[in-house]
Amino acid sequence: MFLATSNMKNMLSPFQKEKLEFYFRFFDTKGNNFLEYNNIGEFGEKIFKFTKWSPTSTAAQEFGEVHETFYEVLKEKAGEYYDDKVTLSEWLALWEAIIPGCMSMMNCPIWLRLLPRSLFRIIDRKEDNVIDEEELRDFYIELVNLQPEEAKKIAKKGYEEMTDYGRYPLNLEGYEQIFSNFLFGRTPYGPGRYIFGCFEHRVESTKFKLIQNAPDMEEKAKQRQDSGRAGMGHTGTRRPSLTKKKSQK
Template structure:
């Protein structure tokens, strides 16, 4: 199997000069930064606006509805919209908290300025804020239960989109359709990627991709610090070279 089944990801449309990667790498590995950047640019920012805003979630909802094959007035789609609205509002609240904690120059304000009522106007999230938010959320987290409730919505949403709630588990053909929309692999490469991803995430069919197992995989997608973990197959678009070469010990500085 080719190590290039997970396509090379390009984030060239995003302003990397606004991101302090040297500071981020004290908290996140390069692979975590790659995954979280993909999550922002290729999953949430469907139309490539460069920031997340309210309309980004309407666009994402429509894409996920199309993948799932739901009708606009279906209960499944209404549940998706409700969950994404909750996620968006909580995401904004989290970014506002992070912003208020790290505002520069607060110690120079007069008492009059400090006591003056102010409403923090943040209605978009950029990649820098996104990465720093996750770095903070990862601190001390070992699984999905360690994240806020709004973060725990994410694996439930993806599980539902892939037919998990309907069937009780994600079928291989549903994973194939999901990969077709996010990995960008095609034809025989897509078939091979689906086979590799499904076998890895189910231990060669020993386990079903039910919600409990999917949550464990999604936690590994977020928290996994190297390519050696099944969570990278949640989207199927990352380095899969470990499938054909011996395990390597990675020493972190």
């Protein structure tokens, strides 16, 4: 079993624990507060019903491989007893041991890097390599079990933040960044809180931007940017990092 460090800076924040508990419940198909091997088959059936994948399809086989590997890692790293079960406390201890050593998804083990890719494919039911607001809403209703009206409201707000209000498409690259914010973000700020769509810690009164300059630097930054474009030409935009916290005005 992973033993969590006593160093407070390496402990999960209350918000991280809340997010990871939602992730645990996502896999806990029976609602009995532990994960076991049988959950994989039941979880797969639920996913195939949602995605309409044939169990013999490439997508279904890749899904099975990713999640069987994930469960084996859970048992090896988090399981305290040889009883084929992983409890919520063991689950949190696993993440408490892994997350402090990962600065980004690229620093994480391969089995962990495959999880957001699998989740992206599940949500992208239209298979057009982008997630839209309707797909996000359906995911919240059918797999997260939100009520339709609440799911519609949260999907709209979540999609706005996940795309920076339409600035970026919600493609795999962007979704992986947002999943990284879900795992590593210690506070409610950031679009990662919408991965599963429902938390008590909501920030309803402010708009989050992926990058926001400090108030006293905004005008100077704009002037430098305009000057640079005039001299060099504009070559397009790149999705920024999601790790910066929203500035307070």
